[in-house]
Amino acid sequence: MSTADSGLGKVVVNRSMSLDGFIAGPDHAMDWIFDHLDNDAFPDVMQATGAMLIGRGTHEVSMRMAVEDIDYDGGPVFVLTHRPPDEPQRGVTFLTCGLEEAVATARAAAGGKDLEILGADLASQCLRQGLVDEVLVYVVPVLLGNGVRFSTPGLGRIDLEPFENRQSGSVTMLRFRVQDREPARGGASAAAS
Template sequence: MSDTSGTGKVVVNRAMSLDGFIAGPGHAMGWIPEHLTAADVPEVMAATGAMLVGRGTYEVARGMGQKDYDGGPQFILTHRPPDEPDPSVTFLTCGLEEAVATARRAAGGANLEVLGADVAAQCLKAGLVDEILVYVLPVILGDGVRFAPPGLGRIDLEPYSSTSSGNVTTLRFRVPKPAQRSS
């Protein structure tokens, strides 16, 4: 990773249906809290110092009234900040690497959690991600927003943890840096 500060990891965090969707049709994510809440993952919450979120994910979560997930300061990466600012978040209109560096500094040495399909894919393409954390939930959606958008390309991951608790299976993968990836 270049030009990033802090010792914490950059972690793409995903809740996913069994058929590979992170949001249902119309970007619906109301099915997630039916199976997984912040209270279910206290160790992840404790390790997270800041969040970098895509604008679409921010808008969906805001529309759902999501307030129970406190992952530290939230940075929303967008090309178009809203006309009416939200004092609970910081909107960033800079480049991706600068946004990651800004959010990592705010994380204060803890992990930076990345949410949002597009911003996560951009971070993966740029080699800025250290880990992917996936909560596989017991639901099949049939359609929606896929885990990875088309065009991301193949990235071979290193699995290092698989656990189950209740109805949720948690998978963790290390992401090799671009120089370590197989072609």
């Protein structure tokens, strides 16, 4: 996906990951991340972020987490889902459109900054459809042994080009450009569940 001529920021899959490849622990636990990573670790990433597109499952997990001490302002939040809640949630826009339209809507709201994609299923769908420019991973020094994998089964091969790695405290940030490829054919472009 090229952003050079569009005036829009990049589409970035952004996630923290245990050394053994999990982005969430058993029962979708994510509290282990905050033992190592805080908002000040890589402030330039936050400053480059204009909006977030999140899968429904990731959104529900974040709503259950009590992290009052974490102030994460990545701009407008969009949740792609087949099942929007009956009651609106302050600061969240629920989208029930197709994947490409959801990415375009969230990118437009990012105001020229980057769009972060959060959630294993949603990120895998975006990667499969060729909608992602970069993958940014915070490798956290912990082995979880079980949980939610970095990507969902059936993603297929995605070639990446490493272009940056940095350390902040015990966390290593790795950045990769997604290599040009044709979007998967026959894959559904449906909202995350």
